Amino acid sequence: MFKNISSFLFLLVFSISNAQVFINELDCDTPSTDDREFIELKSTAPNFPLDGYVLVLYNGTGTNANLNYYVIDLDGLTTDINGIVVIGNNLVSPVPNRSLPDNIFQNGPDGVALYLGSSSDFPNLSVATTANLIDALVYDTNDADATALMTLLGETEQISEGANNSPLSIQRKNDGTYEANTPTPGANNDGTGFIYSGITISTTATQFNEGQAFTITFTTQTAVTDNNLNFNFSLSNSGFNAADFTGSTAVTIPIGSNTFTSTIQLVDDINDEGDEIARIRFGTLPFGYNRVNDNIELRIIDNDFTTSTWGTPLNPTYGVVQSTAPVGYYDSLEGKAGLDLKQAIQDIIANPTVVRAHNYGDIESILKVADQNPLNSNQVWLMYVEQPRSKLDFQETGINTGKWNREHIYPQSRGGFANGTDDTPDGINVWLPTNADDILAGHADAHHLRAEDGPENTSRGNRDYGEYLGPVGTQGSWRGDVARSLFYMAVRYNALSVVNGNPSNTTVGQIGDLALLLQWNQTDPSDDFEMNRNNYIYTWQVNRNPFIDYPSLADYVFGANFGQPWFSTLSNNNFDNSKIVLYPNPMKDNFVISGVSEGTIEIYSTIGQKVFEKNINGEVAIDINLAAGIYLAKITSGNKELVRKIIVQ
Structure with a gap:
């Protein structure tokens, strides 16, 4: 492999104070994903240090046209024996001399320019300039020319890489013109020079x-x-x-x-x-x-993971995890009704002297505990897709396949708090005071943020719940969680509300569908998984989601019981469920229920349709004729109620 080495030996010790440096190759768009993109520079002298050079990436269109969006300081880089240095994504092969995050290069029409200077000379959104410009390339993927940017950079031609997802790159030829060809990162475009x-x-x-x-x-x-x-x-x-x-x-x-x-x-x-x-x-x-x-x-x-005593949302348990709300936390709600009740709740959960606001960076740490899979402490539980995923697979780049990220149940754009907090975590002991008018705190309010599969989070977008019903095959184990999170947000922040129907997806401050969410609050009751996350988030924010502690509150604030006085004794949390026995479960054609005095049992499908109802007293054998699947049995006695999941085989 070294037969040509003698012709290059003198280059290893040859150095000059100046050399021409130019943009030799650019791959701004790769098929399917943006994780193999790169820019290659070439110096006319080998082994040339690039200290004092900087690359600046410019927008060619849009509201930020002609302004920079990314700067790459080249200090510390040296070209190789062929005069080449490559800056690109980790999956570029051969490996770049300096790595860039995925999806940095915009597809065009945009520009890249090489300057003498440093990154501090080009603050974000600076206008393109020819001052200290060494070389520039304005490029596209079959787009119209960015004529204004070309003028600012002194270029007369815009170079196309080809259509979107092109397998080609833009390459400089020996005569100084460019062509689109098969990428050659780390090598001379014409195939000459030293071959590694x-x-x-x-x-x-x-x-x-x-x-x-x-x-x-x-x-x-x-x-x-x-x-x-x-x-x-x-x-x-x-x-x-x-x-x-x-x-x-x-x-x-x-x-x-x-x-x-x-x-x-x-x-x-x-x-x-x-x-x-x-x-x-x-x-x-x-x-x-x-x-x-x-x-x-x-x-x-790690095979030493731990498990919890409570179940996943897909196989929930009830009553294992107890609320850690301080004694008297909800006392001020007793006997209040309507708007007075709503205000009393807000006075607790948005108390400016108590409640703490953390930032979006902290949410990753919070969710790794709050949404931990009860069956494996090294995983989080993903809400809509109803499955676990390793905590390691947190999305840190633009590629979300196989990753989990932070799902805003009240969408950022709909809430008016997009990017309202910093993405750099600063821990549980660093926080800001907050209040009911502090809408930007909603960006990182953990009571409505959940771990979710990246692609499914994208699929949900900012739709109302009613337009979005989850992925195909969902068993709905997340629906009540969603409802209670939205009820919390609509009380916690003055600017937010939950309304009937499906308002426009561009409507800020409103989300629907209230009637459906009230139904979900009933058919997917609060379980131990939710109670555990409520307890943990309280250690950070020093507030709770009262609709998890007392799900029946939703009907008194938003539903059929609005205007009626609320008392904690009305909550299903006080139902003495230790005496309620329902067996066998799973069942086939019949089951037995005991422990209920003068009550009723109603059975609902997972979409909220009531399919059975019967009065019960003492021990009762009940015949059913239901298709195989998962159902919810709502047991009511007096002013108390309990919901159990049942499985029909």
Whole structure:
């Protein structure tokens, strides 16, 4: 592989004080995803330091046309023997000299410019300029020309990469013009120059349990010549360190070979450290080699996870988790009715001398505890899709497939609090006072934020509940949770309300459908999962969702009992359900219920349709003729009620 090395040796020690640097290649749009995009610079002299250079990305259209949206300081970068340096996403291959987050480059018409200067010279939304400009490229994906931006950057031609999701990149030719062609990151566009031998990292799998052994293989594109190839790699990453594995991290590929395999043994300890990510990273490589891939993530599953005594929303339990509301927390509500009752609730949950407002960055930490899967402490429970997901899979880039993120039950745009708080977490001990008029605090009010599957969160958008009924196959275990969250928001903040019907999705301060939400509050009753999250959020915000502690409040504030005095004895939380027995469950054609004196049982489908009703007293055998599925049995006695989930086989 080194037959041409003699013609390049003098370049390794040759340096000059100045060299021409230009934009050599740009891949602004890749098929399906935006995780393989890059920009390549080239200097006319090899091994040229780029200290004092900066790349600036500009909008070409829209309200921010001709203004910058991203700046990349190039200090610390040096071009290679071919005069090339690459800045791009982690999945670009060979690996870029500097990494960028996914989805940075806009598809166009937009521009990128190379300047002498620093990032501080280009504050966000600065107007494009030719001052200290070295080179510029205005580009598109089959879009109209951004003529104003071209003029500001002194360009007379806009270059197209091709249609959206183009597999091509924009490449500079030797005559200084550009063409769209197959991407060549890290190499001269015409195929000349020194050719590196790439090294690839591979493993037998990407997920392992504590205690397992696995192998890592390093493979060069061409067989090693002249001398053995020696380098090191690392596995440590955040909480995963040398105490978590044994095995050598030194690599030797002998002359004539192109592979080396290392065996790693994972340590099986007795501590629940949570699932972790081990990251395979190359150490420094000898001259002539580059990285085909790097930063390979391996998921290490901790088998010491813990479980809770309560159930998931899909298989709920009731009465296991008790409210941690302080004694007397709700005393001021007793006997109040209508708007007075609503105001009394707000006086508690928006009390400016007590309640604390945290920021959006803290929500990730809050949800990892509040929405923890009761069956596995290393997972969160996703609401709409009704399934768990590893806490590790929090969405941190624009790619949301397989990730979970923070779902606003009262949509940001509908609430008027979009981006109202900072995304940098500052912890439970840093907070701001808040009140009922502090609508921006709604951006990070954990009582209406839940862990959710990224694509499903996108699918929900900002629709009303009535327009959005969840993914296909949902069993509705989240519907009551949604209703009680919205009832809370409509009382907590003066600017918000829950209304009948489906107002326009652009309406700020209103969300529907109230009638449906009141129904969901009944058919999907508050369970232990909700009570546990209510208790935990209270430790941060020092307020509670009263509609979880007392679900019947919703009917007195928003529903059929509006105007009637409310007393805590009316709450189904005071129903003595320890004496209520309903068996067998699951059932087929009949079941027995006992422990109820002079009451009724009503059975509802998961969409809220009443399919059965019967008066009961003492122990009663009940015949049913229902299709297989999940139902909710509402048991009423006097002014108290209890809801149980039943399964018909």
